[in-house]
Amino acid sequence: MAETxxxxxxxxxxxxxxxxxxxALEKHGIDGELALGLMREMLLYRRFEExxxxxxxxGKIGGFCHLHIGQEAxxxxxxxxxxxxxxxxxxxxxxxxxxxxxxxxxxxxxxxYGRVGGPSRGKGGSMHIYGxxxxxxxxxxxxxxxxPLGAGIAWKIKYKKExxxxxxxxxxxxxxxxxxxxxxxxxxxxxxxxxFVVENNEYGMGTAFKRVSATEVSERAISYGxxxxxVNGQDVLETYAHFRDLAAEVRNGGGPRFVDLQTYRFRGxxxxxxxxGTYRPTEEVEExxxxxxxxxxxxxxLFDAGxxxxxxxxxxxxxxxxxxxxxxxxxxxxxxxDPEELYHHVWAQENHGRxxxxxxxxGS
Ligand SMILES: Cc1ncc(C[n+]2csc(CCOP(=O)(O)OP(=O)(O)O)c2C)c(N)n1
Ligand SMILES: [Mg+2]
Numbered sequence: 266m267a268e269t270x271x272x273x274x275x276x277x278x279x280x281x282x283x284x285x286x287x288x289a290l291e292k293h294g295i296d297g298e299l300a301l302g303l304m305r306e307m308l309l310y311r312r313f314e315e316x317x318x319x320x321x322x323x324g325k326i327g328g329f330c331h332l333h334i335g336q337e338a339x340x341x342x343x344x345x346x347x348x349x350x351x352x353x354x355x356x357x358x359x360x361x362x363x364x365x366x367x368x369x370x371x372x373x374x375x376x377x378y379g380r381v382g383g384p385s386r387g388k389g390g391s392m393h394i395y396g397x398x399x400x401x402x403x404x405x406x407x408x409x410x411x412x413p414l415g416a417g418i419a420w421k422i423k424y425k426k427e428x429x430x431x432x433x434x435x436x437x438x439x440x441x442x443x444x445x446x447x448x449x450x451x452x453x454x455x456x457x458x459x460x461f462v463v464e465n466n467e468y469g470m471g472t473a474f475k476r477v478s479a480t481e482v483s484e485r486a487i488s489y490g491x492x493x494x495x496v497n498g499q500d501v502l503e504t505y506a507h508f509r510d511l512a513a514e515v516r517n518g519g520g521p522r523f524v525d526l527q528t529y530r531f532r533g534x535x536x537x538x539x540x541x542g543t544y545r546p547t548e549e550v551e552e553x554x555x556x557x558x559x560x561x562x563x564x565x566x567l568f569d570a571g572x573x574x575x576x577x578x579x580x581x582x583x584x585x586x587x588x589x590x591x592x593x594x595x596x597x598x599x600x601x602x603d604p605e606e607l608y609h610h611v612w613a614q615e616n617h618g619r620x621x622x623x624x625x626x627x628g629s
Contacts, residue, residue: 286569293506297572303345303501304567304578307337307560308585310361313370316589317360317377317391321536325597326377329406330391331358335531338559339464340365342504343432343526346512352422354402354415355434357392358464358530362434367399374592375599382599386606400429408469409435409442412461416448419457419521430458430515432508438469440485441477449523453489456520460511461486464498465527470534471544486523498528499557502566529553 290300314332321330333340336358344353344365353366363373368384376383377391384396385404393404402418405411415433422429439445440463452459465482467474474482486493496507504526511522531554533540541547567573573581614621 286566286572289502289566290570293502294509295502295505297570299505300502300563300567300570301572303341303505304560304563304573305581305585306341306345306365307501307563308582309370309588310337310340310364311560312582312585312589313364313374313592314360316593317374318532318536320374320378320593320596325593326391326536327379328390328392329357330377330536331534332532332536333358333361333530335553335558336464336466336498336528337361338501338504338563339434339462339498339526339528342498342501343434343460343462343508346505346509347430347432348512350400351429351512352400352402352415352418352431353434354411354418354431355404356408356411356436356439357404357406358436359394359404359434360391363394363396363401363404366396366401368394368396368401370588370592371595374596378596378599379601380596380599381602381606382595386610387599387602388606388610409439409444411435412439412442413444413448415459415461416452416457419452419459420455422458423455428516430460430512432460432462432512434462434464436469437463437465437467437474437482438472438477439463440482445485446489449486449489449491449521452521453491456518458515458518459521460508460515460524461491461521462524462526465525466530468530468534468545470538473544481525483523483525491521491523493523493525495525495527498526499559499562501559501563529557531558 290297311334314334317326317330318332320326340361344362353362355362360373364370372382372384373394376385376387376389376394379387379390381387385393389395389404392406395401395403412433412435415431418431463482483493483495497503515522531550541550564578
């Protein structure tokens, strides 16, 4: 988070006043309590990711680890408007999205550490967090691989005449993958209840999107007749309001939607990659951090609206730090998986229309 400015010395959250911040809330139909809740969420995601970064640096987390720092408004703004029984499926930059969908931060951190306390019992790691009970369907490492799966979940919703929606996240590099086009075509033809969201952080590893595409992200859906929109993904209020409205349209049978969520990552592609200096200038990163930090932007609105002051913000931040530290302690204490674990959750077999996992019928 960029350095905080002191606007108001009085402690705690405040009643609404008529500052410019109130106009922003009113414009998006978001009340003060909800806006404060979004702030708490984003602070938690930021502190959680910083804790993961620290743990990676001292060797407690192995393998790949892709942080979402800078993109927190996407996790809170796209997922928090959903119902608990709606689905989310995503790529590998998903720690914060898993928390937003309801997986306990302790459990997410344990997964990063490769411990049995993780939702994938330590076998998935950073890129494969999965929680069927909260309808968080992963955590996928193949760029764009989750997009046809997301369409499949939407098809299941429609086939069973349920009233859920699925939010399918992907990065900007995924829009050049063939599976995306097949999935969008099917989603459009069958009017599936899916919101396809491109977390457009302008880069796929070290490749700028403009180098690999002649058109804008939002134009990818045009050939399929899917309504498409662009959102400021650093503005959590705008993002929340947009997804609240889209989810209602899709739930009411409106068919799929496609969103270009314009964002930026403040760290390297993964923990083992440089932040800047090779494929993007350091000044660019610094400018985005200074002017487009989603937490700073919401903080200004809340301060202006008189809903929060410096003391209140610090209190929230302390709580976020406490939860992140507790998650790291929990992960540290959670055991490594027994080698026997390798034989579980890897095999499904169909027998007369019934699915058997590892030889056991589902649910038994
Ligand atoms: C099919 C496939 N090709 C290449 C890779 C290697 N790879 C991993 S991440 C990545 C970049 C993806 O960028 P983007 O979709 O924009 O997501 P971001 O990392 O920016 O969130 C690539 C090329 C892969 N995992 N899968
Ligand atoms: Mg990208």
